[in-house]
Amino acid sequence: MSTTPTVYDVAERSGVSIATVSRVYRNPDSVRAQTRERVLAVARDLGYVPSGNARGLASRSTGVLGLCFPDYSDPDAESEVEAGHGDEADDEAAMLYSDQIIRGMERAARRHGYALLIAASLKGGPESLVAKVAGRVDGFAVLARTVPTEDLEVISRRQPVVMLAGPRESNQLDHLDHIEVANSDGQRELTRHLIEDHGLRRLAYVGFAEESPDVEARFRGYVEACRAAGIEVGAEPDLRVPMMTQAEGARAADALLDRLGDRPEALLFANDQMAVGALHTLERRGLRVPQDVAVTGFDGIALSRLVRPAVTTVRQPMRRMGEEAVELLVRRLSGGQPAQNAAEPVSMTLPVSVVRRASCGCKPA
Amino acid sequence: MSTTPTVYDVAERSGVSIATVSRVYRNPDSVRAQTRERVLAVARDLGYVPSGNARGLASRSTGVLGLCFPDYSDPDAESEVEAGHGDEADDEAAMLYSDQIIRGMERAARRHGYALLIAASLKGGPESLVAKVAGRVDGFAVLARTVPTEDLEVISRRQPVVMLAGPRESNQLDHLDHIEVANSDGQRELTRHLIEDHGLRRLAYVGFAEESPDVEARFRGYVEACRAAGIEVGAEPDLRVPMMTQAEGARAADALLDRLGDRPEALLFANDQMAVGALHTLERRGLRVPQDVAVTGFDGIALSRLVRPAVTTVRQPMRRMGEEAVELLVRRLSGGQPAQNAAEPVSMTLPVSVVRRASCGCKPA
């Protein structure tokens, strides 16, 4: 009662060796039925549960896959729905990027007999959470920018790692498998839509200050579409924000409207949360969306459709990204250890789709 | 390169003993700065990452909390939104019960320095997934009916377990901590609302065939409200379905409408998914909701608000349930091993709230 039972206890009480006890769990058929039953009975009686740690140590594999994601929780997000929709506060409406990936990974992992260990990066934790995760899984996925490149480099020498969202780091991480979405294509198509289908030409783009491959790619798509339409644009977004939250989006809209001489006809944001924040600013300033100003986001999170007007955006197949990540990991894992290093790194780009809603004028508000 | 580096490798290359290497990670201050740096440099060079398994084995604690949840995924769920809302397929809209709990647990776990291991029960997997989880965590939460009572009984003797949703099993599991929601209160209030505020009196309840404490409690609330209003009801739901999915909900609505002589004025379902399924059936049959028939669900999942008409339901604080679960576990874990058994089992009931929407006639469709 005081100490948890081990193989030794079970072995002793059932008159067999620990090897047999182990076999009963690992490979039941290799033990005579009669013996097996006896062992199982004792185990049940004692309350024995094999230690995953010991198991993992001895067999050097855990049957667990991991995911490290950034703590992007947006405190605003939860009250937004209320404000925008007139319904009660609805925390379950705000399904984040990472939630989708978790779901995708969990499902795929289960199919392959793995469990999923998830951990969000604490901003400046002393102990790198990665080390914690990395030490207990057979392989894991990392959302871009969650883990210091340096750490990743070290860890990826030890076990399969797949990088999610964001291009392959050019430096030392180019041996990682990698999954991204067609950021550039999506933003280009969305921009083209605004220009050609809605006839808008005075556009403004709001991105992220810190270097972010995704945002850069999106901005690139924006620029391409503009140039293709003969609209001149700078090499930089019209505004860069410090964080891609709703609060910053709201502030950005204000700044942009104050700054630019003639009001832009459309504000394009690098993600949905900022776009939603901007909606508020515009309402406060008495501007109608999309009549006075069109607004678009990127990501396709649930929130984007719940606010009014619903935000036109680019949907990323986040769930699928999670599934693909697991597939990649499993493939590496089953390919025999040597092959793990030998195999060429895989890099896939998942397609995105433009979702036309009310905020650009495609649907009634 | 071929074999992953261990403490031994690091120790050797940096000219210290493995004990020192271990200390560098566990208790950095106990090692002279100069030595520490040397060790860390070698570790970085070698690509060393401490093995969580070995760590766990030696220190008998993992720093991981677990969650076992049932595989309630509803394949229909994803196309529903499209049909009901006229928008594109929107997989991110369907945030399930378990997703919320995961989120709550993850967040609380992170606050306490734990990671989260999640695993859905494969229907009839040979290896109990519980064993898999149980063996690798310090404690875990179980969604009711995910794990055979017998297994739970065994495992709970070994580590803290908190049971989520569903009343305390009366038999042998009454020493587990336990969190449930006010199922009965919620359903009673919702029913009262239909009767008193909307003047409906011909009601029909659809529940679950298999014994489910939650559904039973909900039905009980329904019965109480009916009786209080002088409406006679049987001791059994009007219909029991084999699974609480949309497909079953749709089928149930058909069956109910065909069977009952005079059409019920309201269909009350034991969860949202069934209610949403019923919406389709009603539309197909040319019945208007809520004018011809009111429909209600239970749970308050995101889907319930996205369909048209939005479904009136009872919201459960699932996220909070996840958080509370972690708090409970952490408390047990930090209370010293002996206290773990000594402490009285905690049982808490979280409040729910009725969400009035269009499907009962409270809001415009």
Place this chain on the structure above:
DNA sequence: ACCTAGTATGAATGCGCTTTCATTCACATA
């Protein structure tokens, strides 16, 4: 110069299980 209280480090043991490899046993074959 000698003893003491720390401090930094090493040696050794054990955590609970998996996994060869060897052994035993029951039978079938010669």
Place this chain on the structure above:
DNA sequence: TATGTGAATGAAAGCGCATTCATACTAGGT
């Protein structure tokens, strides 16, 4: 009866780390 076979089981050696205890060393104190 001697021999070979395959099945069931045991013995023992790790897996990679934490930790206790012992030891070497440092700096004070007298």
